[in-house]
Amino acid sequence: MVEDASGTVSKAGEGGSARAPRRWRPAVLLLGLAALALLAVATIATAERPVEAELTARAVGVLDRSGESWAAVSFDGRDATLTGESLAEEARAKVRASLREMFGVRIVKDETTLLPERRPFTFSAVKSGKTLALDGYVPSKYALARILAAARATGATVTGEDRLIRARGAPPGDFAALATFAIAQLDRLPSGRITLSDGALAIEGRAADLAGYDALRATMEGPLPQGMTLARFAVRPPVASPFLFIATRDPAGVRLSGYVPSEDARAEALRALRGLLPGVDIRDETRLADGAPATDLWLRAVRLAGRALAAVPGGRVGLADSTISIEASAPDFAAYDALTAIRRAPPEGFQITRFAVEPPRVAPFAWKLARAPERVVLTGYAPSDEARRLLVDAARGALPGVGVVDEMRLASGGPSPEAWATASSFAVAQLAKLRVGAAQVTGARVLLAGEALDSASYGTLHQAAAQPPAGLAVDAGAVRPPAISPYVFAVRREGDALTLSGFYPDEAAHQALRATLERDFLKEKLTDVSAIGGGAPKGFLDAAQAGLSQLARLGTGEMRLSDTQMRLSGTVLRPGADAEIAGELARRLQAPFTTEVALEAAPPGAPATAPECQKSVNDLLVRATILFDSGSPRIDRRSLGLLDRLAFSLARCPGTIVEITGHTDSDGAAAANQLLSEMRAEAVVGYLADAGIARGRLSGAGYGTARPVAPNDTEAGKALNRRIEITVKEGASQ
Structure with missing residues (x-):
């Protein structure tokens, strides 16, 4: 149906349908127009889609080639719209110009924005165990992607992606390369932090071991990526426990090993040691480590090591935490005294726990x-x-x-x-x-x-x-021996016992005195409480023996010597013996010795029978022998005490007859022996008569070698055969 100019609607040609009613004609016309419009739009849209796609593809290529990948473009027909955040105004202008020059583009609408500028442009990463936290600014999405990829490549759990903000102000060059390098260094630490400020890098933390510390320090002090400078290296070395510092000196010089707490401390230590050891080569092989005492105290201990090594040509001083050890061999006493003085005054906070210093060698030791x-x-x-x-x-x-x-x-x-x-x-x-x-x-x-x-x-x-x-x-x-004053020596005789007391000057004198007691006395029981002592007067032994020879004649008594004064007291056994004893002492003692004699007659013995007297005589002769001068009838003076005791015993039995018989050994002619034995018997008879035994009771005879009591072929046998025998018999009273 077609709407005409008059607005009426006619039917189709004859033979067709009947003409529509006049009232429908406007509606039909409108529907036709709408359909025609939709068809036109669809036709245009269908025609524009290939154009927009082509333009978009070409625009993306232009942007990629220009290096401005931050920008995005879209087309509405032939009209382009730009979006994105630009790092610079020049980049925005560059993008706009590139699109306007592109064939087929009618207009370019710029909706891009300019990123905020940040000064300084910072980026940081903090590592704590298995976590890596990022923060700061990035220049682009592309840089962000690279940085995140590098962070995740460490194996850590990465946080803070949302805190990485794109901004302008990045240093020239490849900022992502700087950031990824910094993250790689941080990954060498158990924990720590890196900070990029513009292009200056600061790194801090603590190394896991000395090898890692040395390697990281070498990297950071070596060539860095273009555009990067090292602002601060605050990585601490590992804690050394114990914290050792060892200084060893030998002919080649001084070698330092162990650890130093810082580079400043190292420099100060070397300066101090060179001042204390002028002209000595110092080889520093120490390494940085943590764990040292306070640096000022540690340096005092280092100076102590220098003073110690300055005193000796070779040695070793070690610091371990707060203890010091010193090992050396002192060449002389001056060096040893110097080290000993150091030992007495350790620095504050330290103690010397080992002092193995060999003193100087001496000979003779x-x-x-x-x-x-x-x-x-x-x-x-x-x-x-x-x-x-x-x-x-x-x-x-x-x-x-x-x-x-x-x-x-x-x-x-x-x-x-x-x-x-x-x-x-x-x-x-x-x-x-x-x-x-x-x-x-x-x-x-x-x-x-x-x-x-x-x-x-x-x-x-x-x-x-x-x-x-x-x-x-x-x-x-x-x-x-100990000095004795006054110098006292005494022998007491009582009954059949002797007591030796006081002091003697030496063992030879002691033995000589005991020999005198054995020889001149009658084998009495000896109690010796004497002791050695110094200070004996000159001539002590001769004087003591002279006194003992007279004490041997006493029944009881004591001889006491005090310095040079001798006192002899006791009882004599026969009349006149006191005068003889006093005279003999006066004769034998020489100045400066003096004598005091206090003697009295012994009480007479109880009357005894002949058998009792014989027994008493036999007991005496068993204990001692009457001695004579060699080859002579003269009685040895050492036997006077024995004869006095025999006289005292015989005086107890006045009604007896006493026969004295002499015997000799086989030495010499028989006639001579016979005569000598008779003369010795008569000498004894004469002594007893002088001692108060009635002459009529006494008879003497000699038998020479007859009646031997032992063989004469030995000296011991001959000594036994040289004897005086005394026989007591009942007889008339005289």
């Missing part, structure tokens, strides 16, 4: 203990502080109340510790037995000198010297 009444002085050398301390303690323990002055020096070259201890113990034990004196040890030889504390100490000291510990040679010849 000797030491001495000198004792005065009130103190003991130790001089010479000791092998170690411990040995010296033990010696001082031993001296104080052995000599309580006596001051001990230690003037010893430590030295090397001495005996083994075992030998030193043996000699020390022995010397101190002997020194305790001296009132004054000294014990000097040279090697394994001990020399003792001085005055013994008392007689017992003198004896035990000499016994110990005679049997010293194995390995020791002891000379105690210069040890004197």
Whole structure:
């Protein structure tokens, strides 16, 4: 149907349908027009789609080639719309111009924006265990993608993607390359932080080990990516425990090893050591580490090491945390004294726990203990502080109340510790037995000198010297017995017992005195309570023996010698013996000795029968023998005491007959022996008669070699055959 000009609607040609009613004609016309419009739009749209797609593809290529991938483009027909965030106004203009010049583009609508500018342009990453937190600015989505990829490649859990904001102000060059390099360095630490500010990198944290620290430091101090500078390297080395610093000196110089707490501390330590060791080559092989004491205290300890090594040509000083060890061999006492002074004054916060300094070598290695009444002085050398301390303690323990002055020096070259201890113990034990004196040890030889504390100490000291510990040679010849004043010596005779008391000057004199008692007395029981003592007067032994020979003639009595005064007291057994004894003493004692004699007659013995007298005589002759001068009838003076006792016994039985018979040995002619035996018998008869035995009771006879009691072919047998026999028989009273 077609709407005409008059607005009426006609039917179709004849033969067709009937004409529509006039009222429908406007509606039909409108529907036709709408359909025609839709058809036109569809036709246009269908025609524009290939054009927009083509333009978009061409525009993306242009943007890619221009390097401005930040921009996005869309087309409405031939009209382009630009969107995106630009880093610079120049980039926006460049994009617009590129699209306007593109064929087929009618207009370019610019809806891009300019990114905010950030100064400084910062980027940071914080690593904590397995987590990596990112923050800061990135210049583009492309840079963001690269940075995220590098962060995830470390294997850590990455957070903070939403805190990475695109912004202008990035330094020239490839910012993503700078960030990924920084993240790679951070990944070498167990934990830490990197910060990029413009192109300056700061890195901090703590290295896992020294190798990792050294490698990271070498990287950061080496060539960095273009556009990057190192603003701050605050990575701490690992904690060293113990924190060691060792300085070793040898002929080549001083080698430093171990750790230093910082580069500044290293420089200060080297400066101090070079000042203390001028001209000495110092090789620094130390490494940075954490864990040191306070730096100022640590540097004081380093200076101590320098002073110690300056004193010796070779040695080692070690610092371990807050302890110090010193090892060296001192060439002389000056060096040893210097090290000892250092040992006494460690720096604040430190203590010297090991002092293994070998003292200077000496030869001969000797030491001495000198004792005065009130103190003991130790001089010479000791092998170690411990040995010296033990010696001082031993001296104080052995000599309580006596001051001990230690003037010893430590030295090397001495005996083994075992030998030193043996000699020390022995010397101190002997020194305790001296009132004054000294014990000097040279090697394994001990020399003792001085005055013994008392007689017992003198004896035990000499016994110990005679049997010293194995390995020791002891000379105690210069040890004197204790000085005695007044010098007293006494022998008391009572009954059949002798008591020896007081002092003698030496063992030879002691034995001589005992021999006199054995020879001149009658084998009485001897109680010896005498002791050795110094201070005996000159001529002591001769005087004492002279007194004993007269004491032998007494029934009971005592001989006492006090310095040079002798007193003899007791009872005599026959008349006139007191005068003889006094005269004999006066004759034998020489000045300065003097005598005092206080003798009295012994009470007469109880009357006895002949058998009783015989028994008494036999007991005496069993205990002693009447002696004569060799080849002579003259009675030996040593037998006068025996004869006095025989006379005293015979006086108890006045109604008896006493026969005296002499015998000799086989030496000499028989006639001579016979005559000698008769003369000796007569000599005894004469002595007894002078002693008060009635001459008529006495008879003498000699039998020479007859009636031997032992074979004459030995000296012992001959001695037994030379004898006087006394027989007591009943007889008339005289």
